[in-house]
Amino acid sequence: MTIPAIVMAGSRPGPDSLLTGSGVSTKALLPIAGRPMLAHVVGALRASPLVGRITILAQNSAELAAEASLEGFADLYFADSGQGISSSLAAALPEGDAPLLVTTADNVLLTPAMIADFLVGAEDSDVAVAMVEHNVLLASYPESKRTWLKFRGGWWSGANLFRLRGRRVLPLLDFWGRIERDRKKGLKIIAAFGPALLLAVVLRLITIHQGVARAGQRFGLTAKVVPMSAGEACIDADKPADIALIETIMAGRG
Template sequence: MTIPAIVLAGSRPGPDPLLTGSGASTKALLPVAGKPMLAHVVTALRASPHVGRITILAQNSAELAAEPMLAGIDGLQFEDSGQGISSSLAAALPDSDAPMLVTTADNVLLTPSMIAEFVAGAEDSDVAVAMVEKAVLLARYPESRRTWLKFRGGWWSGANLFRLSGRRVLPLLDFWGRIERDRKKGLKIIAAFGPWLLLGTLLRLFTIRQGIARAGLRFGLKAKVVAMSEPEACIDADKPADIELIERIFAARRQGAIGAPL
């Protein structure tokens, strides 16, 4: 069986410093390693035997659909989104509890092997989140700077891969819509789930798996963390330094050195 995928390719409010002087009108079309960010992500999804239909969500989806490097890709569709991530996802969910894979247009280092690892680890969950432990990333890329969530047994960074079980997750998406502006502020996000989870995190009483499971229970959901083994899984394109690192990784992949797509 395959799972449909959604790629969040919209623009956030305000200017994006990555676009300054680039000639690109939106981040999803910013060239990285010779082609738009979104094209890298779609190529990886389409190459995965686990992924079925792919939906691109953006405020101006027609602009993305006109990108020549996306032309002719089977099972690809474009839909206009709202202004917020949570509301856009809620509108795109199926009328059932069928699972969906969600990623972002700046997840340019995504590979079929990452998708396979995540899909296997996320099985039987209502909500699953891909994450990379700090030691895994820094062992290969000590120069990389991420936002870390600190739990007992490790520090973790998100990897922009999610599994959502259809309409079951609507209450969670509604909640996320109220706090997504703080998405880079780990403790504020944790505090929003209640004082017990915040206290447990501050005192390192929980592992990240226990913390995510507790957070899911608030909404009656089985929530899981999928620990990704490839450090590149959490390197997305947020800052100029990220782009420089990503370009080096793609160059190494072309030479067959690291993280080549499988």
């Protein structure tokens, strides 16, 4: 059985400095190594035997559907997104308990091996989040600057891969919709789950696995972190320095 995938390819509110002088109107179409970001991500998903239908969500999905580099990909669909990530995902969830794989258009270093690594680790969970531990990234890419969540036993950075198990995750998505504006502020996100969890994190009393599990329990969900073995899994295209590093990594892959 394959899992359907959603690629979040919309634009954040406000100007994006990456687009200045690029000639494109949205980040998903920004070229990296000669192809739009989105084409790299769709190519990795389509090359995975574990992934089925792929849906691209964006405010102006028709613009992305007209992109020539996406022609020829099978089982590829486009839909207009809502006003935020959470509401867009809520509208895209399959019925029942069917799982859904979610990633982003700037996750351009994604590979079929990473997808397999994540999905195997995500089994038997309602919500799974891919993350990379600090030492795993720095062992290969010490120059990469990421945002780190600091827990007992390690620092972690998100890898833009999520597995959601059907509509049971709707309460969590509704909650996320109220706090997603603070997505880059780790402690503010943790504080939203309650003072007990915040204190445990600040004092480094719990691991990230325990913290995520506790956060899921608040919504009656089994939540887990899937540690990624490839350091580059958490390198997305947020800054010019990221793009330069991504193109170097891609060149090394041949």
